[in-house]
Amino acid sequence: MKQILILLIFFYPINLLAQGGMWTWMKGDSVVVNTVSPGNYGTLGVRDTANEIPGRYHCTYWTDTSGNFWVFGGQIFNVGELNDLWRYEPDSNIWTWMKGPQIVTNSAGSFGTLGVPAASNNPPAHALTSHAWTDKDNNLWMVHKRGDVWKYSIATNEWTWMNGYGIWNQPAVFGMQGVASPLNTPGIHSESKASWKDANDDLWMYNDGNIWRYSISTNMWTWLKGPGSGINLVNYGTMGVPAPTNQPVAGSVYNFW
Secondary structure: OHHHHHHHHHHHHHHHHHOOOOOOOOOOOOOOOOOOOOOEOOOOOOOOOOOEOOOOEOOEEEEOOOOOEEEEEEEEOOOEEEEEEEEEEOOOOEEEEEEOOOOOOOOOOEOOOOOOOEOOOEOOOOOOOOEEEEOOOOEEEEEOOOOOEEEEEOOOOEEEEEEOOOOOOOOOEOOOOOOOEOOOEOOOOOOOOOEEEOOOOOEEEEEOOEEEEEEOOOOEEEEEEOOOOOOOOOEOOOOOOOOOOOEOOOOOOOOOO
């Protein structure tokens, strides 16, 4: 009896803890590994339970202030990069194709005029990266892998090209450390999503060892920390002690909070 009692004491609490978090398959096809779900676009802008986002890799994502999930771009292997925008409503379990072409019919996108929203604007296709934020006014922001800043207005369903030079292989322009400038840009980057928003609604990101801040109100970047265009010299300093000379390892994929 004592042996049985001991087993119950140690096993039962572990079993209770295991019930604390469980996965539920909410939406999407049950597909074999390495098989792409083709999805179902339905009608642009129309909610429908039959809508289904195609399977993709390394897309950009947001949560808006209403708790809806948004997805842009990504890559379908052996097909190409995408530039479609989708909204998923957790309460109704419905996907809606909101913007952009199906699959890769217009991967070049349409920049329009810098700073001017338009229904025809759409970012170029991309994958493997994107820093993304939701501002206090429920607009979705992202830095395209080529370095351009885009804003999507949920209220008007329009994209705006806000900042950047609109060219491929856009080099970074660091300017002076700590000084904002309309010429500054983080340039091209890959496989990095480490981004934050502060209490002033400024947008921050960490990329290739550098910390950048984008001000929505001034539409300018500031390079704040890191090696700039130079070699990233890692410096751990003393564990637990902040110092202006401390510098993390540069890389491409990060965890962030």
